[in-house]
Amino acid sequence: MPWRRRWVCPHCFRSISRAQITYVCASGADCAEDRALKSADPLSGSAVCGTCGRTTTRLCCSVCAGRLPEGYLRVPGKLVALAGPVSSGKSTYIGVLVHELLHRLGAELDAALLPCDDDTMADYHERYERHLYEGRHTVPKTAEHDAGRPLVHRLSRTRRGRFGRTRRQVLTLVFLDTAGEHFASRDRMESQLRYFAAADAVVVLVDPQDLAGAPVRGGGDAVPGRSGDVLARVLGHLGGGKVTVPVAVALTKADLLWPHLPDNSPLHRTRRPGPVFDADDRAAVHAELQALLRRWQEHQLDARLQQFCADYQLFALSTLGTAPRQDGDLGLGGVVRPHRVEDPLMWLLHRFGALDRGRR
């Protein structure tokens, strides 16, 4: 496989060349060397630390000092970015999705989720897991000044094709979990520009309470019409003309919608387990959501998507499975019971050719 000339750093989203990628010593506290090991070629596979003499395979971006995931130079994978307005459920989605991939879905899809480094694991626990799964409580609102590090994971899967051929596909999931306020103004949005410019796919979260005609309006922070504005801004940053990368638009908090939907609505169904993309189910859910948006007088949203995106799909998911109590304690006895949180990723894995062939 020919080496590429440039890579996108998954931490600062700058385009970096071979000269901007350096080895660092991985001995930690055992070694005083904290600078980049200059002379070694990043493509050589390893370098020896001149101070402690140990071999290291750890590569960093010399612009931001962020660590590149194992195997990143050879397989950068598809970078998936996340967006959504205030209180749309971004932090909860990250917290629950990563947990599901680590504990349940990974095995079901025969896929491995690898955190980029120890920082990612520590950040994940501190910001999400600790609250949701130990405190049985909602995650705190992301502070506006919080310039948190992006959470970088690699989801890799080996697809079994015909004649026993296998092919590895990697999604590099980069969650830059900023406060939703950052999407509220054009200025703030500039800082996120590189993030979206670097994305190979985008997941946009929408709180149904922000949709003007939805039967669930009235949540504390809800601003009818806001989702459409955010969407327009995000799409505007994805490219001058038509956005060509796949865009997954997901209504969060679908549990609020369920009581208002007929029993036979596809939004009640659960996904058939297994590493297979169910095209019929996908089409049914997408069509149902288009119909609902029309009924809620939100055809603007869908019209914008049709106008600006070459390739988009609508999803409805519930990260918690039910509304939390007023004090933030989780309902359902404190247990997180997600519904279809994996759907946008399943679609993207399918789009990037990483799932097995259907049974049909």
Ligand SMILES: Nc1nc2c(ncn2[C@@H]2O[C@H](COP(=O)(O)OP(=O)(O)OP(=O)(O)O)[C@@H](O)[C@H]2O)c(=O)[nH]1
């Ligand atoms: N009913 C219901 N409510 C949810 C669900 N997930 C999240 N919420 C509610 O939505 C609130 C906001 O979720 P967050 O994940 O903090 O939203 P965010 O997009 O990170 O918000 P900012 O950090 O302010 O940008 C939570 O505190 C919950 O009260 C869900 O699956 N169902």
Ligand SMILES: [Mg+2]
């Ligand atoms: Mg948040």
Ligand SMILES: [Zn+2]
């Ligand atoms: Zn960087």
Ligand SMILES: [Zn+2]
């Ligand atoms: Zn060293």
